[in-house]
Amino acid sequence: MRVDVITLFPEFVDGCARVGVVGRAQERGLISVTSWNPREFATDNYHTVDGRPYGGGPGMLMLIGPLRDTIAAAKAAAEAPAKVIYLSPQGARLTQRKVQELSVLPRLVLLCGRYEGVDERLLDHEVDEELSIGDYVLSGGELAAAVLIDAIGRLQEGALNDAQSAAQDSFSEGLLDCPHYTRPEQHELGTLPAVLISGDHAAIKRWRLKQSLGRTWLRRPDLLARMQLDKSARALLEEFRLEYFA
Numbered sequence: 001m002r003v004d005v006i007t008l009f010p011e012f013v014d015g016c017a018r019v020g021v022v023g024r025a026q027e028r029g030l031i032s033v034t035s036w037n038p039r040e041f042a043t044d045n046y047h048t049v050d051g052r053p054y055g056g057g058p059g060m061l062m063l064i065g066p067l068r069d070t071i072a073a074a075k076a077a078a079e080a081p082a083k084v085i086y087l088s089p090q091g092a093r094l095t096q097r098k099v100q101e102l103s104v105l106p107r108l109v110l111l112c113g114r115y116e117g118v119d120e121r122l123l124d125h126e127v128d129e130e131l132s133i134g135d136y137v138l139s140g141g142e143l144a145a146a147v148l149i150d151a152i153g154r155l156q157e158g159a160l161n162d163a164q165s166a167a168q169d170s171f172s173e174g175l176l177d178c179p180h181y182t183r184p185e186q187h188e189l190g191t192l193p194a195v196l197i198s199g200d201h202a203a204i205k206r207w208r209l210k211q212s213l214g215r216t217w218l219r220r221p222d223l224l225a226r227m228q229l230d231k232s233a234r235a236l237l238e239e240f241r242l243e244y245f246a
């Protein structure tokens with residue numbers, strides 16, 4: 001997948017995409033992240049990219065011209081059609097399902113707003129989707145773009161080793177992850193759940209699913225409400241609930 005990021009802070013996005021799983025995915029050619037700075041597409045002597053809001057009000061907005069030209073340049077940089085996504089608090093909430101949907105596309109162009117945002121006419125005509133990573137305001141869309149790139153990058157075939165991809169299974173099924181433990185077995189902070197050192201892999205699998213179901217019920221009942229649990233999962237959750245209230 002090719003990702004083109006339009007940002008006034010290219011070094012920020014480049015840096016995020018160079019480390020960890022996404023960095024390795026780039027080295028393996030599974031994803032490429034290219035940043036484009038609208039300031040280089042501003043035609044005036046001062047490289048102006050912002051303007052004052054009509055109707056008054058605080059702050060500045062990003063101008064149509066430089067952004068439109070930058071989007072065109074980014075799109076022209078490769079053959080495949082590109083979906084243009086704007087990161088903003090006004091966008092649809094990003095979920096793992098949306099990440100999975102985006103992760104199979106050939107290209108994405110991510111538009112990062114700064115200041116108070118972007119002229120609405122640019123959004124109406126050049127942006128395909130508006131996405132939010134959560135209900136809070138950041139100083140720029142770059143962090144949101146980095147989150148999206150990471151979530152998509154790790155889903156590229158070959159980006160994760162088996163252990164890592166196993167770890168992502170629970171959330172992609174809509175459940176929260178179960179508790180995890182590593183050495184030492186005995187510690188002043190506590191001992192382990194006995195099942196995890198029983199060597200009974202079926203019991204361990206059952207325990208982990210039960211913990212995921214129980215945690216989701218306790219911490220994110222909204223996620224649970226959206227799921228169709230099969231008979232055995234419902235029984236497992238009931239077992240958790242009985243123990244919880246015991």
Ligand SMILES: NC(=O)c1ccc(NCc2ccccc2)nc1
Nearest residue numbers: 087088113117132133138140141
């Ligand atoms: N919650 C998010 O995903 C998000 C995205 C961008 C952002 N800041 C840049 C911006 C500010 C105002 C209007 C449009 C973009 N803050 C939060």
